[in-house]
Amino acid sequence: MDATQTKDIYTEEFLINMGPQHPSTHGVLSLELTLDGETIVECTPHIGYLHRSMEKIAENRTYTQFIPFTDRLDYVASMNNNLGYVMVVEKLLKLEISERAKYIRVIIAELNRIASHLIAIGTFAQDLGAFATPLFYCFREREKIVEIFDQLCGNRLTYNYMRIGGVLTDFSRDIEEKIKKFIKYMRPKVDDYDWLLTYNAIFLARSKHIGVLSKEMAVNYSITGPNLRASGVKWDLRKDEPYLAYDKFEFDVPVGKNGDAWDRYKVRIEEIRQSLRIIEQAIEALPQGDVAVKVGRIHKPSPSETYFRTENPRGELGFYIVSDDSVYPYRLKIRSPSFSNLAVLPELVRGLKVADIVCVLGSFDILMGEIDR
């Protein structure tokens, strides 16, 4: 090639915007990509497109009135959010709840964990190009859980079921039967996923060794939940700082080896199995008694500050509550897991191809409602 030709042919980086309306950004996330051909040079996430100012709202709601808002934080795992919030208020009020309520909370929280992981798996597979089928399979199973919740509290998505001092309603006989039936139904289905998807050659090729997150980096970025465990850190609040009745059940904490996208997916599949185990034990050992302590709807804690965190399907959800002399919280901070999980994305996708960014993002299972609050 002579000099004149090389002068004409040159490459340059260009900017491309992915989102906020994009089918694989899992909500309204916008990624600003600097590309060199197909290769990602730099990736800058822009968030806040779903910033609903929950923390401001909390300052003008009583402790009970804020429960419905926690549903809308992480709308795929509403029960777990309810749980995290009511537990921090109970800690603030130094309230002890009944054994039965604890068990019911465990069962419900684990059921919702399964529902949430199902969506994570389905959308991840869809992002990798397995169009619609895995997603539809996952939604089919999720519907069964939603049906149970619907019967329990009358809504399909925003449950508002956990209350300060217990839960809204007791289990009817019917529901116990349904949950037992669901466990029986779900076990072979998880094996099906393994069989259809997990070891599928194309799936492996797309997700193995993509977006490798090392142990040190995961801890330094404060990654939590399945994403942390996929990097090989055995850390699960249900085991390490047990709350409710989690110390009474036997279950394993699945960990990954490489910390790549496939590991993150696989940890979720295993967690579904473990959740089923927990539910099975809990429903067998369900104690009798009241489901709620009689407390009023208006609470007036003494001025103090409390932080409490629970293990959500996406990681550790923490609430920092500052109370003053009134019935409203002075300040409520929500520490959402997805927020920290997303922060690591630019590090992971540097040097990958554009198609891989979808894979990495999907494997992190982020949810915008929780990131932006």
Place this chain on the structure above:
Amino acid sequence: MRPDEISAAIRAKFPQVKEEAGTNYIIVPKESILEVSEYIKNPPLSFDNLHCITGIDRKEKIEVIYTLYSIGEHYGVTIKINLTSEDLNIASVSAIWKSANWLEREVYDLFGVIFSGHPDLRRILNPYDWQGYPLRKDYSNPQLIAKPRL
């Protein structure tokens, strides 16, 4: 280690650090945040996980609260820094813990605390051209309709 032991260990090393009455929160003067962070990040205390950064507007001052955990050792500590409303500058710890990057941006966005030394201090949740700091108690905005109180 129990919370009071952790607090005692940090106070033994840095005499300027205080403990909040009634709790085990430690209060660090804002000049020494970097050296305290550097110390507790590494063994023997090894707080490798900066979990959360919170701001609280106490009207006369703004508190910044760092919640830290140690994954290996299973304990945590809460650090408090008091800032007067005249001087909202504080050193960024994002070089020590990477997670601080976004968490500090959020506190900047909502409270207007300036983290000096931060690699990319922009608003994060609100639009980049937003005016005011929404979580301050005196924030007002025509959009904001207050719900009648009880």
Place this chain on the structure above:
Amino acid sequence: MVVIEKIPGAELIRKVPGGGFFLTTSESFLKWGKASSLWPMTFGLACCAIEMIATGAPRFDIDRFGAGVFRASPRQCDVMVVAGTICVKMNDCIRRLYAQMPEPKYVIALGNCAISGGIFYYDTYSVTKGTESLGIKVDVFIPGCPPRPENLLFGLMKLQEKIRREKDAAR
């Protein structure tokens, strides 16, 4: 639509072996086609989007109404389902998406948030109070927080009804 019974000589037509045909005005034919192939835009904003996906999933199967082809590009869509809370930062984006859709275009506001701000009406500084406040005309409002999938299907049927009743089929 004009059915065979209503025209003179319907009996004769029946008698033709393998017979039977169908008369209609081109206008109603066009409307029928429009109403039965509404392509929605995949545009999930918040919680309500999950219910929108659930409506697309097997149990509720939105495909029965010809509206199961969720398109990612606004240029291929007929109906924008605003599913979720609209935040100030998102305003311009929604307006632009709406402008990019080709005519005829319809808007369904799914959920209280998209109607008026819903649960986020008070005390927020960053939530837009409804789709209409953006200057986008909404055809069907579906209340609920979130609306059940049945509600979305009902809303869709209402929209189809509306299209069939339209005066100007070429809209």
